[in-house]
Amino acid sequence: MSGQNTKRNPSGNNGRKTDNQSLTPLAKKFLWADEPDRVQFAVLILAALSIVLFVIDLFYHRHAYFSFEQTSAFYAVTGFLAFTLIVLAAGQLRRLIKRPDDFYGEYSTNAEEYPPKDLERLGHDGQMDVDAAESSDGAQN
């Protein structure tokens, strides 16, 4: 699995291959997050759990504060719809309020970089360069 992962290491990290073997044991436990098949599996588990919760709701009589709350699957529908509508509405809001990064110019910290002297930028293998892609990053922005 891990060999396959290295091969299709996606990442856009400008040719810097990550050696997953050099990661700590703790980090290795989460490598599945980069593998579509295993992410798909996690999603299926979530879906299965959701279905179980949904089915329980059809048969179990909940205590409720309000009559509308007692409708079957009220919480499931609310959770799904609220989340979806919030995200879609936010997307529309962005069209309205989005301005360039340096909209407020030097009066804001939004466009400035964090002063490096207060940071300890350190690569995980002990090198000071956190990202080899640093220079090309600068060119992009």
Next chain:
Amino acid sequence: MSAVLMPPFLFLYAALAVAFVSSERIRSLLLLVIPVISAIMIFSMDAGSHVQLTVAGFTLELMDVDSLSRIFGLIFSIAAFLSGLYAWHVKDTMQQVATLAYAGSAIGGVFAGDLLTLFLYWEGTAVASVFLIWARRTEGAYHTGIRYLVIQVLSGVLLLAGLLLYYNDTGSIEFTAMTLGSVATWLIFLAFGIKCAFPLLHNWLQDSYPAATVTGTVVLSAFTTKMAVYALARGFPGTEILVYIGAVMTLFPIFFAEIENDLRKVLAYSLNNQLGFMVVGVGIGTPLALNGTAAHAFCHILYKALLFMSVGAVLYRTGTSRASELGGLYKTMPKTMIFCLIGAASISAVPLFSGFVSKSLILSAAGNEGLWIVWFALLVASAGVLSHSGIKIPYTAFFAHDSGKRPAEAPTHMLWAMGITAFLCVFVGVFPGVLYSLLPYDVEYHPYSFDHVLTQMQLLCFALLAFVFLMRTGLHPHEMRATNVDSDWLYRKALPGSVLSLFGAIGTGWGLLTATLAGALSQSSAFFARLSQPGGILARGWSINSMVFIVTLLMGMVLLFNFGKV
């Protein structure tokens, strides 16, 4: 209790000492030791104990301990300790002095028994905390700090005006429950509202917190706004308008958080949303609701600090907290990632985490009172919290697309600070009885009923499914660098812009006016010069007849005007 050794004063002494101690170790140690002493003192204080000071005929209640102020004082001390540990590496004396003075003022504020004492500490927090923003020492941070200070001091000035009028009305400055109605109480209410980041008064928060230093933001997130929540709970419990203000507060920041790129700003919006839950609790005002406000403030300070710490650690290692530049950090910062996930689970109110046992008190209180619109708003807001704080923060920083950044794990002291905070979040979630025993009122409440766990899991699981759906369909907005304008646009662009153009218009008008007048003046003087120059009408020799005629005419006119007056 001795007046000299009260917890707020301990912090202020330490702030003074830190300013003169040259040893870095001792300075950092003071930031840890003082909060511990303070926490122990506050924990062992009995409700009802107080310290008075008489100045110029006024009796100031410097310290008035009751069950409400006690829990706030306690969590403030814990927050001061955790942020002190997180900032162990900071050698900047200015930030250390500011942190101690700020924490001391906030603790002093919650124990203030009268409005004048409250005002002094209220301004203390404003003045001390701005240095945590200025400590970034950039042009942008300087201007942001000025804006922050102006608004914070404005809140203090309103409080002062309110308390003077209040004293005039009632003859007392005791800080106790008030009813909205007079100008005095409205002014005090507005002062609290600014610091509590009410809708449209909120923008100082999202403007300033992301501009502070890595460690400064963690400190800032704990005190100012929760001191305001405490002040509302003490001064205006059961004030109905707060229910609606709070409900709006839980909803609108969600949309801004959703599209914000800077993760520290996302957390600032999320903080605003969490304050909404507490404000609703104050507005309902029943013992259950006020317990909910106190409990939620307690839990919120912990998980919000934890989230700010984890994003701060990312910033510390990579130099950025912009979501668009992060991703895939779990590979080399797994511990930070796990702590971040615990904070995310706590704020999303996942069962067994702290948010679950505190937020439900407020929702139950709203349900008991039959406030179905507000209750439903809080439920929708809970799904929104999962979206921007529960998913967006950990997902964009540690997973999502691989940014190629391979930073080292956070420094040990930061991991300890995050670890202890994460432990407290889980501990409170698993053993809610410990937290409930600290609450202001005795109320039986069992968060772990089957119904409650079931409904919350349904809400969260289906919201997560919605996230998967939106990602798979590409409907989820992408992270991108941008400035998203908020109500601050009014006073940062529109108002200065219109004032400038007004000044411009006045300037142009004035120029036009003076030019016209000067032109008219020079023309008329030329005219008179022509009249009196050699050969001009006035320079001619006039006949006696015409002279007498003119004089008679003038005298006749004088007579006529004076006759009219008689």
